[in-house]
Amino acid sequence: MVVASPAPLRSKKARAAGIPVIDLSLERSKLCELLVKACQEFGVFQVENHGVSRKIISRVEREGQEFFSKPACEKQGAGPAAPFGYGSKNIGFNGDKGELEYIIMEANPHSISERSKSISPAHPENFSCAVNDYIDAVRNLACDILEMVAQGLWVQDKSIFSNLIRDPNSDSCFRINHYPSLLNLDDWIKYPSSQLMFDHPKTRIGFGEHSDPQILTILHSNNVGGLQILSPDGLWIPIQPDSDKFCVFVGDAFQAMSNGRFVSVRHRAVANPMKARMSVMYFAAPAPNACISPIPEMVSCENPCLYRPFTWAEYKATAYSLRLADNRLDLFRN
Ligand SMILES: C=C1C[C@]23C[C@@]1(O)CC[C@H]2[C@@]12CC[C@H](O)[C@@](C)(C(=O)O1)[C@H]2[C@@H]3C(=O)O
Ligand SMILES: O=C(O)CCC(=O)C(=O)O
Ligand SMILES: [Fe+2]
Numbered sequence: 356m357v358v359a360s361p362a363p364l365r366s367k368k369a370r371a372a373g374i375p376v377i378d379l380s381l382e383r384s385k386l387c388e389l390l391v392k393a394c395q396e397f398g399v400f401q402v403e404n405h406g407v408s409r410k411i412i413s414r415v416e417r418e419g420q421e422f423f424s425k426p427a428c429e430k431q432g433a434g435p436a437a438p439f440g441y442g443s444k445n446i447g448f449n450g451d452k453g454e455l456e457y458i459i460m461e462a463n464p465h466s467i468s469e470r471s472k473s474i475s476p477a478h479p480e481n482f483s484c485a486v487n488d489y490i491d492a493v494r495n496l497a498c499d500i501l502e503m504v505a506q507g508l509w510v511q512d513k514s515i516f517s518n519l520i521r522d523p524n525s526d527s528c529f530r531i532n533h534y535p536s537l538l539n540l541d542d543w544i545k546y547p548s549s550q551l552m553f554d555h556p557k558t559r560i561g562f563g564e565h566s567d568p569q570i571l572t573i574l575h576s577n578n579v580g581g582l583q584i585l586s587p588d589g590l591w592i593p594i595q596p597d598s599d600k601f602c603v604f605v606g607d608a609f610q611a612m613s614n615g616r617f618v619s620v621r622h623r624a625v626a627n628p629m630k631a632r633m634s635v636m637y638f639a640a641p642a643p644n645a646c647i648s649p650i651p652e653m654v655s656c657e658n659p660c661l662y663r664p665f666t667w668a669e670y671k672a673t674a675y676s677l678r679l680a681d682n683r684l685d686l687f688r689n
Pocket of ligand 2: 530532562567576582622623624634636
């Protein structure tokens with residue numbers, strides 16, 4: 356059930372109500388319609404009754420917690436993130452910084468098993484099993500969503516998007532972000548807790564403003580807030596954290612394939628000064644040689660092709676050559 360207003364994010368009503376929450380146990384044709392609406396009006400939505408078991412989510416979260424609670428020198432053994440591995444405060448290669456630490460890896464069993472050796476030297480198979488099971492589950496969720504979106508767009512080939520991420524050479528990746536709390540005991544005494552989030556000088560950007568380059572992002576977080584999306588009038592709208600839901604973002608590649616009908620919304624995470632936030636992301640991407648271009652059903656005389664065709668490898672190379680906040684998709688506009 357959509358509990359939030361389906362009105363565009365642009366309106367005051369939508370800003371007050373938040374982003375759509377879509378109940379995946381609803382009847383399929385209704386779901387297809389709601390998903391398309393959310394992708395075009397918000398570029399982000401939450402899903403409930405998603406069918407991914409609590410056990411699969413908890414196992415991956417436990418592995419993440421175990422890793423981040425290790426001493427810094429042990430964590431460095433899994434780094435640096437270049438671009439895969441353990442990273443702390445540095446994001447990408449071009450000088451972006453944030454109040455977080457993270458692990459990032461390619462989402463295929465071979466890479467995961469190799470990375471597990473440095474992330475969890477004592478029990479690499481526990482880490483790799485937890486991550487592989489999680490990825491299988493969220494990949495299926497991403498494919499179900501993409502197939503319903505294709506149906507909602509009345510596209511003939513319902514698997515046109517999901518086939519890209521089911522490809523064995525898919526370049527999808529997996530990331531766990533950890534935003535430590537920023538406080539010490541003195542701060543707890545000085546600031547009333549309700550004011551802390553807003554007034555405290557240590558409120559910092561955890562992960563700066565950006566859009567995700569891939570097709571779809573499936574994000575899970577603990578119940579600690581911090582994720583925000585940018586509204587068209589420049590306001591940061593908080594997303595209510597809820598560990599029973601997944602948050603789904605349209606990525607740049609999906610915006611291009613939909614010929615600009617869907618929006619790859621800009622978002623960021625602010626570090627919560629009081630509580631540590633942990634988020635787990637699956638970035639669903641095509642294979643490096645896949646060609647990304649607006650699908651024919653989205654192109655007409657009234658809606659001419661907005662983007663030139665590009666390969667995912669070309670797009671990714673561009674993304675990695677730029678800063679986090681740069682608008683890379685604009686470079687591919689006709
Ligand atoms: C600064 C950067 C980090 C990033 C690669 C980039 O050069 C620009 C895009 C960034 C981003 C944002 C979404 C994902 O978290 C990510 C893994 C991705 O695919 O693009 C990150 C990249 C990263 O952290 O390596
Ligand atoms: O950690 C979060 O909640 C968001 C991070 C994010 O947007 C990303 O890693 O691309
Ligand atoms: Fe993101």
